Amino acid sequence: MKVSIKIKFSIFLGLLLLLTVSILSTLVLRGIQNNQKKNYETYLNQQAKITNTYIRQISSTAAIEDTEQFLYKNAQQIVLYLNSINGIHTAIYDMDGKEIFNSMSYNSSIDVKDILSKSLKNQIAYKIVGDSIEYMAPLYNVDQIGVIKFHYSLKKDIDFYRDIKSLFISIGTIVFVLSFICAYIYSGKISKNIVNLRKGTLDIKKGVYNTIVPLKRNDELGELSEDIYYMSSQIEKNIKEMEEEHKKLKLAVQKLKALENQQKTFIGNITHEFKTPLTVIKTYMDMLDIYPEDENLLKDAKVNIVKETQRLYEMVEKSLYLSSLQKYDFEVQSERIDVKDILEEICSRMQGKAKKFNINIIQSIQSSCILGDRENLMHIFINLIDNAIKYNEPQGKILINSYTKDKKVFIEVADTGIGIPKKARDKIFEPFYTVNRDRSKHHGGTGLGLPLVKELIEKQQGTISLLDTKEKGSTFLISFPAL
Numbered sequence: 001m002k003v004s005i006k007i008k009f010s011i012f013l014g015l016l017l018l019l020t021v022s023i024l025s026t027l028v029l030r031g032i033q034n035n036q037k038k039n040y041e042t043y044l045n046q047q048a049k050i051t052n053t054y055i056r057q058i059s060s061t062a063a064i065e066d067t068e069q070f071l072y073k074n075a076q077q078i079v080l081y082l083n084s085i086n087g088i089h090t091a092i093y094d095m096d097g098k099e100i101f102n103s104m105s106y107n108s109s110i111d112v113k114d115i116l117s118k119s120l121k122n123q124i125a126y127k128i129v130g131d132s133i134e135y136m137a138p139l140y141n142v143d144q145i146g147v148i149k150f151h152y153s154l155k156k157d158i159d160f161y162r163d164i165k166s167l168f169i170s171i172g173t174i175v176f177v178l179s180f181i182c183a184y185i186y187s188g189k190i191s192k193n194i195v196n197l198r199k200g201t202l203d204i205k206k207g208v209y210n211t212i213v214p215l216k217r218n219d220e221l222g223e224l225s226e227d228i229y230y231m232s233s234q235i236e237k238n239i240k241e242m243e244e245e246h247k248k249l250k251l252a253v254q255k256l257k258a259l260e261n262q263q264k265t266f267i268g269n270i271t272h273e274f275k276t277p278l279t280v281i282k283t284y285m286d287m288l289d290i291y292p293e294d295e296n297l298l299k300d301a302k303v304n305i306v307k308e309t310q311r312l313y314e315m316v317e318k319s320l321y322l323s324s325l326q327k328y329d330f331e332v333q334s335e336r337i338d339v340k341d342i343l344e345e346i347c348s349r350m351q352g353k354a355k356k357f358n359i360n361i362i363q364s365i366q367s368s369c370i371l372g373d374r375e376n377l378m379h380i381f382i383n384l385i386d387n388a389i390k391y392n393e394p395q396g397k398i399l400i401n402s403y404t405k406d407k408k409v410f411i412e413v414a415d416t417g418i419g420i421p422k423k424a425r426d427k428i429f430e431p432f433y434t435v436n437r438d439r440s441k442h443h444g445g446t447g448l449g450l451p452l453v454k455e456l457i458e459k460q461q462g463t464i465s466l467l468d469t470k471e472k473g474s475t476f477l478i479s480f481p482a483l
Contacts (some may be wrong), residue, residue, distance in 0.1 A: 003225035014180035025168035034165060038133045044123065044150055047086055048137035051148050054081055059141050071139070072147050075101040078148075088153035095120060095144070104151065110134055117145040118294060122150075131155045193217070197224065204232050235323065281305050282286045314443055333373050334460070336483060338479065339402050339409055340367040342374065344408075346381045350389065359392050361385070364401045369410045372478040374458045381413070384476055385405045389416035414475035425466050429454045 050386050072318055075092040079101050082090050091102040112134050119136040123146055126135040135150040284301040292299050305442035354361050367472055388398045392415050401412040420428060429450050457464050457478060467475040 007184070007240075009190070010180050010183040013183040013187075014176050017177045017179045018172060021168070021172040025172065026424050028162065029168070032161055036154075036161070040152060040154065040157070044126070044135045044152060045137070047088065047150060048124070048135075048148060049080065050085070051078065052140050054078060054225070055139060055141055055145075066368055070141060072100055089148040091151070092139070093120075093147040093149065095146055097147075100146070103267055112136065116147060116149075120144075126406075128154065131158050179448060190405060200232070204235065226246065281309065284309070292341075293416065309479075334371045335370055335374065337374060337377065338367055338369050338371050339411065339480075340365045342377055343381060343400055343402060343411070346378060346385065350382065350385045353386070354389055357392065357396075358394050359389055359396050359398060361398045364399070366402050366404065368402065368404045369483040370409050370458045371483055372462075372480060376460060380453050380456050381411075383453050383479075384413045388413060388417065388474075392417040396473075404482055407482050408479045411478045412475055413478070414473060416473040419472055420466065420474050428466065429464075 051113075055074075055078065058077070059070060071094060072091065079090045080093060080103075082088065083103055091104070092100045093116060093347040094100055095115075097120060110129050112127075115136050118125035119138055122138050124137045125137075126133055128134075129152050131153055133150075133152045135152060136147050137150075138144045138145045138190045139148050147419065176240055284305055287297060288301055344363065345360050347363055348355075351361060385398060392398065397411070398416075399414040401414070403410055454464055458478075460480065461479040462478060464476060464478050467477050
């Protein structure tokens with residue numbers, strides 16, 4: 001069954017107001033009860049203190065030998081004194097729980113044994129019966145000598161509470177009825193506007209646009225009508241844009257297929273490159289099983305297994321790092337860096353390895369600043385200089401040159417090694433590509449160093465290229481935007 005939004009809104013608002021009034025009424029009534037309780041507890045406690053004060057006054061004039069019979073002799077006097085002050089019906093009990101005197105002219109049928117037993121143990125106790133309260137407190141003359149009971153009427157408090165409660169119920173009912181009527185009238189106007197908006201959206205669904213007339217309202221419904229009006233006028237345009245996006249999506253799919261093919265090639269290269277060191281390791285292990293006592297074979301196996309294991313480890317590490325750089329957009333921790341400082345530090349680090357192969361590192365470095373990631377720059381230039389050492393010739397040279405031109409910082413890393421053939425220059429930045437496999441195996445090359453260097457440079461808005469040189473050797477040119 002369909003229920004109008006006008007009725008739903010009216011009922012909701014009425015129930016909301018009723019709930020609000022109910023909660024407020026409950027809190028106020030509870031507050032009244034707590035306040036009444038606090039008032040009569042305070043009042044009766046004060047009467048008990050007055051009684052004990054009066055007892056101390058009259059006991060100071062009594063004879064010492066009459067102390068044990070003091071309460072029996074003065075009970076009536078105490079009760080009459082209290083009646084003259086507060087007019088409350090009062091009774092006094094001795095320490096055995098026996099009633100000594102009662103101002104009430106009749107015997108009450110209320111059982112007070114439970115609270116009397118507590119008061120005899122030096123405690124204040126009371127209980128409410130009907131519209132009255134039985135309040136008991138201990139009496140003292142140095143030590144406890146008995147108990148006093150007040151029979152206090154709560155009728156005024158109860159009547160006041162009931163009157164307030166009736167008032168809240170009446171007000172709540174009137175508020176609910178009036179709010180429902182007002183909400184019904186007001187929601188009728190809103191529902192009419194919503195119906196008009198719905199007709200407009202149905203027209204859009206059928207393909208008929210610009211039939212919605214914006215509502216002259218300065219609220220959310222007015223804004224909604226304007227938005228729908230604008231939306232309907234833009235749908236046709238959006239359809240054309242979607243067709244263009246569809247074409248772009250086709251191109252993206254084609255690119256994804258190309259990337260998929262690259263991924264397959266990458267995985268194929270990994271499989272092929274990993275197979276070689278694993279084959280070497282397996283071959284040596286098989287030979288050691290056959291010739292376990294051959295010391296020359298054992299020494300040779302140790303050297304080559306360690307070598308191939310290290311090569312395999314480097315391939316795995318660089319493959320994962322390169323793959324992560326291509327797949328994820330890592331945040332570069334950029335900072336202002338002086339190229340001279342970092343290149344001199346790297347050359348100092350690599351000096352020991354260069355001397356080991358009788359290679360001289362020559363520096364011609366200018367002070368110029370770029371914005372880059374220090375760790376990535378260290379990795380880039382250590383890798384390039386390390387390659388220049390590996391593939392150089394004995395007594396060779398490595399030239400590190402830097403300069404600034406056209407708001408760019410250029411760094412050249414050149415060596416006097418065997419160089420790179422022209423046919424291989426377009427492929428050296430491809431993963432797992434090696435110019436000479438025998439040379440790479442000899443030096444522990446993985447074919448991943450230069451692709452990794454290229455990715456790191458491009459992450460920092462830089463470029464790298466291999467320069468054509470007539471002389472022997474290779475020269476890499478790196479550039480970064482200058483600060």
